[in-house]
Amino acid sequence: xxxxxxxxxxxxxxxxxxxxxxxxxxxxxxxxxxxxxxxxxxxxxxxxxxxxxxxxxxxxxxxxxxxxxxxxxxxxxxxxxxxxxxxxxxxxxxxxxxxxxxxxxxxxxx
Amino acid sequence: xxxxxxxxxxxxxxxxxxxxxxxxxxxxxxxxxxxxxxxxxxxxxxxxxxxxxxxxxxxxxxxxxxxxxxxxxxxxxxxxxxxxxxxxxxxxxxxxxxxxxxxxxxxxxxxxxxxxxxxx
Numbered sequence: 001x002x003x004x005x006x007x008x009x010x011x012x013x014x015x016x017x018x019x020x021x022x023x024x025x026x027x028x029x030x031x032x033x034x035x036x037x038x039x040x041x042x043x044x045x046x047x048x049x050x051x052x053x054x055x056x057x058x059x060x061x062x063x064x065x066x067x068x069x070x071x072x073x074x075x076x077x078x079x080x081x082x083x084x085x086x087x088x089x090x091x092x093x094x095x096x097x098x099x100x101x102x103x104x105x106x107x108x109x110x
Numbered sequence: 111x112x113x114x115x116x117x118x119x120x121x122x123x124x125x126x127x128x129x130x131x132x133x134x135x136x137x138x139x140x141x142x143x144x145x146x147x148x149x150x151x152x153x154x155x156x157x158x159x160x161x162x163x164x165x166x167x168x169x170x171x172x173x174x175x176x177x178x179x180x181x182x183x184x185x186x187x188x189x190x191x192x193x194x195x196x197x198x199x200x201x202x203x204x205x206x207x208x209x210x211x212x213x214x215x216x217x218x219x220x221x222x223x224x225x226x227x228x229x230x
Contacts, residue, residue: 031216042114042201042221043153050216088153096217097166100145100153 005101006089012107019076021104023089024069030092032065034074037086037103046087047074081110112136116202116222123192124230131187131225133202142185143203143219144177146170153201159185192229199224 006023013019023032031050035043049056049065049072056063062075076083086103093099115134123129135142144156158165159177176188185204189196203219 033216033218035221037153040199040224040226042223043203043219044221045218048216048218092217095166097155097158098143098217098219099155102152 006087006104008104009102010105010107012109013079015079015081015108015110017079019079019083019106019108021074021087021089021106023072023074023101025072025089025091025101026070027093029067030094030096032063032072033090033092033098034061034063034072035088035090035100037088039085043088043100076106079106079108081108084108112220114202114204114220114222116200116225118225119223120226120228122228122230125194126191129189129192129196129227131189131200131202131227133185133187133222134183135185135202135204136220137183139204139206139220141165141205141217142177142179143205144187145201145203145221146198147201147224148198156187156200189227192227194229197227197229199226201225 031048033048034046036046037043047058047061047063049063060077065072084107086105088100088103090098090100117132142159145153147153155168157167157171174190178186201224202222205217205219
């Protein structure tokens with residue numbers, strides 16, 4: 001399968017610090033997306049990067065994609081306590097199906 | 111902002127019982143999905159649905175599972191005879207673009223808040 005696998009599994013940082021989460025996948029993709037999940041809730045789409053893009057920004061989010069290494073990273077700058085959540089990468093395969101990884105649980109301490 | 115709604119939010123059932131989870135996707139979306147998440151684990155694809163038929167299904171989606179769009183708004187997941195290992199959070203999602211066909215846009219999903227199923 002081409003599930004994305006995130007690391008670290010869990011990350012604890014102080015408010016104001018940057019948080020970096022990584023995702024690796026196995027096969028070719030159309031695009032890679034990051035989603036956020038608050039505890040006990042559904043996933044919310046954050047940002048999408050296409051396979052021909054290398055970097056994308058959205059507010060405090062920065063996503064990179066390295067298709068040669070089949071990896072992506074999500075950087076959240078100047079983190080806030082409200083950023084506490086689980087973050088999942090999802091890869092869109094050739095049939096446009098989204099496959100999610102295991103997620104990174106981010107805790108931002110006030 | 112349009113949202114995907116799911117009912118019930120939590121259902122407790124006895125092993126072997128039938129369960130139906132309901133979803134109302136976003137009205138102008140054409141592609142519908144069910145995913146599940148066992149507590150603390152990854153979000154797993156179950157099935158995608160387009161034009162009143164299943165587009166794709168995973169190995170998890172065996173004969174115990176079925177999906178239906180009984181009317182113009184609801185999208186349901188039925189588990190015929192629940193097992194203990196079916197206990198999970200079930201998420202419905204919908205999208206404008208989707209699986210199985212060439213689309214101009216990427217497949218961005220809007221998820222519901224989930225239905226927690228507990229099988230005793």
